[in-house]
Amino acid sequence: xxxxxxxxxxxxxxxxxxxxxxxxxxxxxxxxxxxxxxxxxxxxxxxxxxxxxxxxxxxxxxxxxxxxxxxxxxxxxxxxxxxxxxxxxxxxxxxxxxxxxxxxxxxxxxxxxxxxxxxxxxxxxxxxxxxxxxxxxxxxxxxxxxxxxxxxxxxxxxxxxxxxxxxxxxxxxxxxxxxxxxxxxxxxxxxxxxxxxxxxxxxxxxxxxxx
Numbered sequence: 001x002x003x004x005x006x007x008x009x010x011x012x013x014x015x016x017x018x019x020x021x022x023x024x025x026x027x028x029x030x031x032x033x034x035x036x037x038x039x040x041x042x043x044x045x046x047x048x049x050x051x052x053x054x055x056x057x058x059x060x061x062x063x064x065x066x067x068x069x070x071x072x073x074x075x076x077x078x079x080x081x082x083x084x085x086x087x088x089x090x091x092x093x094x095x096x097x098x099x100x101x102x103x104x105x106x107x108x109x110x111x112x113x114x115x116x117x118x119x120x121x122x123x124x125x126x127x128x129x130x131x132x133x134x135x136x137x138x139x140x141x142x143x144x145x146x147x148x149x150x151x152x153x154x155x156x157x158x159x160x161x162x163x164x165x166x167x168x169x170x171x172x173x174x175x176x177x178x179x180x181x182x183x184x185x186x187x188x189x190x191x192x193x194x195x196x197x198x199x200x201x202x203x204x205x206x207x208x209x210x211x
Contacts, residue, residue: 047195048096052202059088059105060172064206066199069094074102092176097192099180101200106173117173121150121165124177128158140166140204147207161193162200168209176200 052064055071065071074089092101108114126135133156140149149166165175178196180189 045097045192050198052206060210061105061174062208062210063203065092065203068096069101069199094196097180097196099178099192099196101196102177102179104175108167108169108171108173114167114169114173117175118150118165118167121152121163121175125152125154125160125163128154128160131158132156140164142207145208147204147209149204151204161189162197164200164204166204166207172209174207176203 048066048068051067053067055063055065070093072091072093074091088105090103090105092103094100106113106117108117129135132154135155136153138151138153140147140151142148146168147166148169149164151164152162154161154163160177160179163175163177165173167173178193178200180192
């Protein structure tokens with residue numbers, strides 16, 4: 001009889017433990033909302049005030065560029081100049097955005113050189129076709145100051161999102177290509193891209209060849 005009572009008490013205790021665990025399990029599930037993945041988060045970007053200054057140098061051109069950008073000679077210019085056959089290279093650095101507008105300049109010495117440069121600009125833009133969702137071309141035309149060219153808008157997760165060239169069609173050729181020094185993700189860089197594109201527009205509209 002004693003052994004039977006012990007077994008009965010043990011069974012009751014085990015049943016009580018199982019019942020309590022089951023209650024906690026279902027109680028916890030019933031109060032928990034459906035899980036849904038959260039969108040990817042990004043660091044908050046503080047945009048500087050848009051202020052511009054004149055770029056003045058020995059080059060035969062001048063333009064306005066933002067005060068929060070840094071103009072410098074390309075430190076790899078010898079290798080890159082040989083690679084793309086350009087005379088001079090500059091970088092407009094945007095340190096706070098980890099981006100660079102690569103600038104190149106060359107003197108036009110013949111019609112053949114002019115044709116080669118403009119064709120190279122087209123090739124450099126369209127080499128991003130694999131990653132781009134679209135490439136648009138806009139005509140740049142300021143005949144009063146002899147500034148002509150093409151602006152390439154490259155949509156999608158391409159390494160470069162905007163490129164352009166400017167020329168007087170006779171003596172001078174100037175090209176710019178915007179790159180960000182990070183993996184291209186349009187959803188994360190779009191606000192910064194829109195911000196910097198406004199600076200590029202100011203640069204182009206203020207561009208002048210020196211007399």
